[in-house]
Amino acid sequence: MTWTCDQIEARLSEYVEGQLTAPEASEFELHVKGCPECAPLVASVKSLVREMRSMEQVEAPPRLVYSILDQTLGPRERVTFWQAVGNFLRGLATPKFAYGAASVMATCFIVLSASGISFRKPKLADLHPATLYRNVDRQAHIAIAKSVKYVSDLRVVYEIQSRLRQEENQLQVTPEDHAPNAPTEKKPGQTDDQSHTQPKQQNRANELARQVEMLAAECPLMFERSFR
Amino acid sequence: MRRHTRRVYNVCYRFVGNRTEAEDISQEVFLRVYRTLASYRSAHGGFATWMTSVTRNLLIDHYRRTKRDRLTDSLDDAMPVVESKESSARRPDEQALLGELSGQVQSALTRLSPELREAVILRDLQQLEYAEIQQVLGVPEGTVKSRINRGRIELARILQHMGVRPS
Numbered sequence: 001m002t003w004t005c006d007q008i009e010a011r012l013s014e015y016v017e018g019q020l021t022a023p024e025a026s027e028f029e030l031h032v033k034g035c036p037e038c039a040p041l042v043a044s045v046k047s048l049v050r051e052m053r054s055m056e057q058v059e060a061p062p063r064l065v066y067s068i069l070d071q072t073l074g075p076r077e078r079v080t081f082w083q084a085v086g087n088f089l090r091g092l093a094t095p096k097f098a099y100g101a102a103s104v105m106a107t108c109f110i111v112l113s114a115s116g117i118s119f120r121k122p123k124l125a126d127l128h129p130a131t132l133y134r135n136v137d138r139q140a141h142i143a144i145a146k147s148v149k150y151v152s153d154l155r156v157v158y159e160i161q162s163r164l165r166q167e168e169n170q171l172q173v174t175p176e177d178h179a180p181n182a183p184t185e186k187k188p189g190q191t192d193d194q195s196h197t198q199p200k201q202q203n204r205a206n207e208l209a210r211q212v213e214m215l216a217a218e219c220p221l222m223f224e225r226s227f228r
Numbered sequence: 229m230r231r232h233t234r235r236v237y238n239v240c241y242r243f244v245g246n247r248t249e250a251e252d253i254s255q256e257v258f259l260r261v262y263r264t265l266a267s268y269r270s271a272h273g274g275f276a277t278w279m280t281s282v283t284r285n286l287l288i289d290h291y292r293r294t295k296r297d298r299l300t301d302s303l304d305d306a307m308p309v310v311e312s313k314e315s316s317a318r319r320p321d322e323q324a325l326l327g328e329l330s331g332q333v334q335s336a337l338t339r340l341s342p343e344l345r346e347a348v349i350l351r352d353l354q355q356l357e358y359a360e361i362q363q364v365l366g367v368p369e370g371t372v373k374s375r376i377n378r379g380r381i382e383l384a385r386i387l388q389h390m391g392v393r394p395s
Contacts, residue, residue, distance in 0.1 A: 009377075009381060010377070011377075012377055012380070012381060013373065013376055013377035013380060014373075014377075016380075040388075041381065041384060041385075044384035044385075044387070044388060045380050045381060045384045048333070048380060048383060048384050048387065049352055049380060051329060051330070051333060052333060052348075052352035052353055053352055053353075053355065055330050055333070055353065057234060057235075057238050058237065058238050058241050058242075059234070060230075060233050060234050060237035060238075060251075060254070061247075061251065064233060064237065064251055064254060064255070065229065065230060065233055067251075067255055068233065068254070068255055068258040068259075071255060071258070071259055072258060072259060072262040
């Protein structure tokens with residue numbers, strides 16, 4: 001079916017927006033190709049729609065928003081400079097801001113402490129990069145050395161405790177082993193030599209106790225920490 | 229707030245072709261919305277669609293109020309002029325900012341009848357869907373499509389008459 005110019009005009013927008021079916025679109029194009037009036041019209045409308053859709057939004061003047069707000073919510077109060085400063089400071093006095101500020105200050109304090117800056121006698125030279133690096137390096141080494149010493153002290157205490165426990169166990173075991181059994185028949189000339197071991201065990205226990213006391217005297221802090 | 233302001237201002241500016249009038253009408257739109265917010269019902273469409281509807285109603289009211297000034301438009305149609313009466317209020321720097329072809333399209337838009345103008349603005353400049361335009365204009369979808377089609381054809385003919393060739 002051959003389309004007329006009126007039909008082309010009536011369905012022009014549908015063609016431009018791709019809403020015609022495939023057979024309808026081909027019939028449409030067939031007419032337009034051979035029509036000297038419809039061809040420029042279709043080209044103009046296609047170009048016009050493309051142009052309008054690419055046109056940018058016009059920016060509203062900034063005063064429009066304030067004017068609308070004044071008309072709807074009422075005019076803003078005129079405040080002096082100091083009132084504005086006071087309003088700003090009051091706005092800062094919120095819990096959220098206080099927590100944030102406290103966190104920031106704590107972080108700064110920790111960072112400055114780690115960088116070795118003295119709070120009692122601050123010097124500008126402390127902020128020199130070389131000084132900062134040296135201080136941070138020194139602090140890091142001190143922290144590592146302290147932790148290493150603490151761990152090794154704990155290891156020594158653990159070894160002493162385990163040794164003491166072993167000795168205690170042995171002391172407990174040996175009296176049981178040498179507890180008076182059912183009196184066995186003593187053969188003539190046979191002596192009960194088990195009593196000879198008791199003094200030796202006791203001597204070893206006393207010696208260990210003396211060593212522990214000596215260590216405790218030398219390292220009081222170590223024992224405090226371990227026995228807490 | 230700024231997003232709605234921008235959209236309302238664009239619809240007003242494209243319709244009236246004049247910044248000062250567009251500002252005044254935009255303020256009226258927000259004032260009307262502020263006063264009649266209680267009458268908004270979400271069942272009638274989104275808030276943006278409702279605001280566009282209020283904008284359109286005020287634009288039509290403005291058009292009818294200033295109809296006397298447009299009596300000379302029928303004379304202008306017979307003469308190949310580049311700018312319409314409304315766009316003559318645009319400053320030269322505004323023209324440069326808009327771009328030559330965009331300025332000519334804007335000028336031609338103000339020559340369309342209000343029914344066709346609003347349909348073309350909502351579809352091609354605000355890129356609303358047919359269903360939204362139907363809600364804004366309060367007419368059936370078939371009428372919306374017919375107005376958009378006739379508006380585009382009429383606009384193309386006005387531009388051709390103005391000596392503007394499509395790119």
